[in-house]
Amino acid sequence: MDTLLQQLINGITLGAVYALVALGYTMVYGIIGLINFAHGEVVMIGTMVAFTVIVYLAAAGVPPIAALTIALLVSVVVCMILGWALERVAYRPLRHAPRLTPLITAIGMSIVLQNVSMIIWGRNYITFPPMIDKRIYEIGGATFTNVQVAIVTMAALMMVGLIFLVHRTKIGMAMRATAQNPHVASLMGVNIDQVIAMAFIIGSALGAVAGGMVGSYYEIAHYQMGFMLGLKAFTAAVLGGIGNLAGAMAGGILLGVIEALGAGYIGDLTGNFLGSHYQDIFAFIVLIIVLMFRPSGLFGERTGDRA
Amino acid sequence: MLEVNGLRVAYGGIQAVRGITFHVREGEMVALIGANGAGKSSTLRALARLLDPAGGNVRYRGQEIQTLPAHRLVEQGIALVPEGRGVFPRMSCLENLRMGAYSRNDRREVDNDLDHVLGHFPRLKERAQQLAGTLSGGEQQMLAIGRALMSRPKLLLLDEPSMGLAPIMVQKIFQVIRDIAAEGMTILLVEQNAKLALEVSQRGYVMESGQITVSDESSRLLADPKVRAAYLGE
């Protein structure tokens, strides 16, 4: 019983991070139908930048909470610029190219970003300095920390903010219109290029925050961390129905929970043949099952009405 | 108001529009008729800058517009109701109409216009919150026209508003088009239903394989034996 509750709590924490990253995939896919495989690397750069700023500010004697906040803000700005630049330099020139071309470019960009990161931050694991005095709370035999509370709260706030932006603002309306029919949206006066850039910028900002969260949760970072994180978040987006914002949020949480429960019970299930370090396989099992039986995802829209 | 000179459109090697010249005067309704594949939609798409013309020039209110991007035309007062309606399927009727006013910043005026447009289309009023993708074809056509009106256009380009609609719905749509014209709107109407189009318009152009072959007053085209034979099924 404690394992169940404990794994649920851990799963929701992880899931909140996946959800934020998944939103970046799904927004871009919803608008231009591109799977931006470099998105995981944008998140990784977010973690790295946050790390650098924290170390620098901590050395300068800035109080931890202030340092953390500033680090997050800086990494958000850096990632927004990075997301914008990716679209501008790598994807926009290929807007009318065959579908496979931008996809391959995306993979290329993720390799480029990994290598840039390796050159700047090295090939070894980086230990995140713990910035928050960790407090541990207990309910029903399970424990959670104030870091987890902060992660889930912040993720929830960002998702509410995004939903507000998409459904209640003019740019949000333009984004939805562009996703449904870009030509007609331009007839209405929507500057499609701007909307596409916006999708990259907003997705990258969410990714940067997720990157900061991953860093403070695991207290560790590595130049290749974006690969697995990106793949899982992509799975979450597919699980929820790629192109669907609410789906990405739900898919993220769901995947986090599946993974945590899987990790918690895999030993029992396999007679201790496999240990919890196999938790990564669950994301891929989910991905394969979804793609086989329900490729449009849990909340997927019929592809027919996509213009 | 609109002067088109030697307009050409090509898709790869295929010439869809082969240098056509025509004009639309302020306050006029002009029909552009022709068979399937004559190049009517391509002409409108080029005017709305959804594609780059291969040649020729387009003057609108004395100004060359073929270099403006599509999203800048609506603020100039040009609105296209595309072939097949192009409503935003996962937006409500109301949101679709508000998208029509996307380029405008005068909120109060937009609300007034919303009432005015819904006055033209009482059916849309009843379905204000319904998703546009679930509307019938005729309702979608009304919505597409209403949405175009929300931008307060000076020139309205209509691409086959009768397409795929039952005769009774076609009558309704054309009544609205007449009403809009009576309010002083300049309209370029593309239609395969030549009879209807020539009945509501003042002048007409006949298009055949990318070229304009005949142009005259609509009443004279309606009486022209060749036009009657080719386009009115006689």
Ligand SMILES: Nc1ncnc2c1ncn2[C@@H]1O[C@H](COP(=O)(O)OP(=O)(O)OP(=O)(O)O)[C@@H](O)[C@H]1O
């Ligand atoms: N996207 C495209 N790619 C290639 N060829 C096209 C494209 N769109 C139109 N064409 C070709 O251009 C020609 C003119 O097409 P257009 O749609 O302008 O005709 P239309 O007069 O509007 O016909 P309809 O009455 O059937 O709508 C046709 O031969 C068509 O096959």
Ligand SMILES: [Mg+2]
């Ligand atoms: Mg056509």
